[in-house]
Amino acid sequence: MSEIGGYKTRQRERILRFLTENAGRHLSVDEVVDHLRGQAEPVGKSTVYRYLDRLVEQGLVRRYFLGEGGGACYQYAGDVERCREHFHLKCIGCGALLHVECSYLDEVAQHVANHHQFTIDHTKTVLYGLCETCAAKRKEESVCAG
Amino acid sequence: MSEIGGYKTRQRERILRFLTENAGRHLSVDEVVDHLRGQAEPVGKSTVYRYLDRLVEQGLVRRYFLGEGGGACYQYAGDVERCREHFHLKCIGCGALLHVECSYLDEVAQHVANHHQFTIDHTKTVLYGLCETCAAKRKEESVCAG
DNA sequence: TTGCGTGCAAAGGTTTTGCATGGCA
DNA sequence: TGCCATGCAAAACCTTTGCACGCAA
Numbered sequence: 067m068s069e070i071g072g073y074k075t076r077q078r079e080r081i082l083r084f085l086t087e088n089a090g091r092h093l094s095v096d097e098v099v100d101h102l103r104g105q106a107e108p109v110g111k112s113t114v115y116r117y118l119d120r121l122v123e124q125g126l127v128r129r130y131f132l133g134e135g136g137g138a139c140y141q142y143a144g145d146v147e148r149c150r151e152h153f154h155l156k157c158i159g160c161g162a163l164l165h166v167e168c169s170y171l172d173e174v175a176q177h178v179a180n181h182h183q184f185t186i187d188h189t190k191t192v193l194y195g196l197c198e199t200c201a202a203k204r205k206e207e208s209v210c211a212g
Numbered sequence: 213m214s215e216i217g218g219y220k221t222r223q224r225e226r227i228l229r230f231l232t233e234n235a236g237r238h239l240s241v242d243e244v245v246d247h248l249r250g251q252a253e254p255v256g257k258s259t260v261y262r263y264l265d266r267l268v269e270q271g272l273v274r275r276y277f278l279g280e281g282g283g284a285c286y287q288y289a290g291d292v293e294r295c296r297e298h299f300h301l302k303c304i305g306c307g308a309l310l311h312v313e314c315s316y317l318d319e320v321a322q323h324v325a326n327h328h329q330f331t332i333d334h335t336k337t338v339l340y341g342l343c344e345t346c347a348a349k350r351k352e353e354s355v356c357a358g
Numbered sequence: 359t360t361g362c363g364t365g366c367a368a369a370g371g372t373t374t375t376g377c378a379t380g381g382c383a
Numbered sequence: 384t385g386c387c388a389t390g391c392a393a394a395a396c397c398t399t400t401g402c403a404c405g406c407a408a
Contacts, residue, residue, distance in 0.1 A: 110365040183344035184301045194336035198329035256390040
């Protein structure tokens with residue numbers, strides 16, 4: 067259930083390389099396709115979808131459903147283990163996705179598990195709100211408006 | 213920013229009534245449309261989409277992206293003002309929505325604000341995971357499988 | 359050579375949008 | 384009366400699928 071199994075092709079090599087080189091980020095299918103199109107030889111979108119599905123199945127890559135309407139995001143699993151341990155903050159204002167590694171927040175999951183009998187899935191959970199910049203912007207606006 | 217604001221129409225009334233009558237469940241757009249079609253007067257799907265968007269914006273209804281490929285689900289949020297103050301836990305297994313009032317979790321929001329310069333919006337944030345029952349069920353299954 | 363992988367295009371499903379009409383206030 | 388809301392259809396998404404060809408093993 068874990069080994070690659072399939073053929074090794076130029077396309078797959080380049081898709082996987084892009085994922086590993088951006089292990090810290092969440093990538094959309096379009097980002098992958100666009101990156102590869104920027105190179106000498108583009109890769110078909112269906113190929114990207116199919117290979118990503120496969121990688122997810124194998125556990126090498128994790129799929130996230132973060133965006134509101136948008137599509138899925140993918141992240142190389144090498145760093146996903148780390149992502150399992152921390153929270154994701156998504157700014158409603160600018161859309162930025164922040165990975166927060168913080169021992170205090172780690173305790174939160176423990177607390178919820180122990181006191182509320184609930185096991186948080188960090189790969190599915192995103193805290194929505196406003197980043198510093200956008201919060202300041204809104205504050206300013208509301209002062210002007212009110 | 214919180215009041216209904218728009219016109220009161222037959223369609224909106226019926227959409228909202230269906231949501232409140234099923235406050236314990238999460239409903240897909242098609243479920244809403246199908247239910248209303250079953251009545252004397254159907255309601256257009258775009259009307260449902262537009263009004264649900266509006267209700268979500270106002271915080272009266274929550275939108276969830278649970279299914280893998282599927283569409284969004286909606287659930288009546290009840291008293292929004294109260295919900296602004298606490299966290300929500302959504303079980304991936306059974307869909308239950310738990311409102312958690314807890315002073316410890318209140319501190320979390322404070323911590324994120326103070327240490328990570330991020331203002332959490334409780335009306336938009338949901339912690340996904342497994343409730344006690346579903347966690348036990350999964351554990352059982354994995355024992356059987358492996 | 360065998361069979362999987364690729365890429366294009368078409369199909370599938372969900373959500374959004376344009377526009378004329380209808381209805382609330 | 385002046386907008387806003389509605390509904391239909393079309394468009395705009397994201398994703399999957401069918402099929403002929405290409406390529407790894």
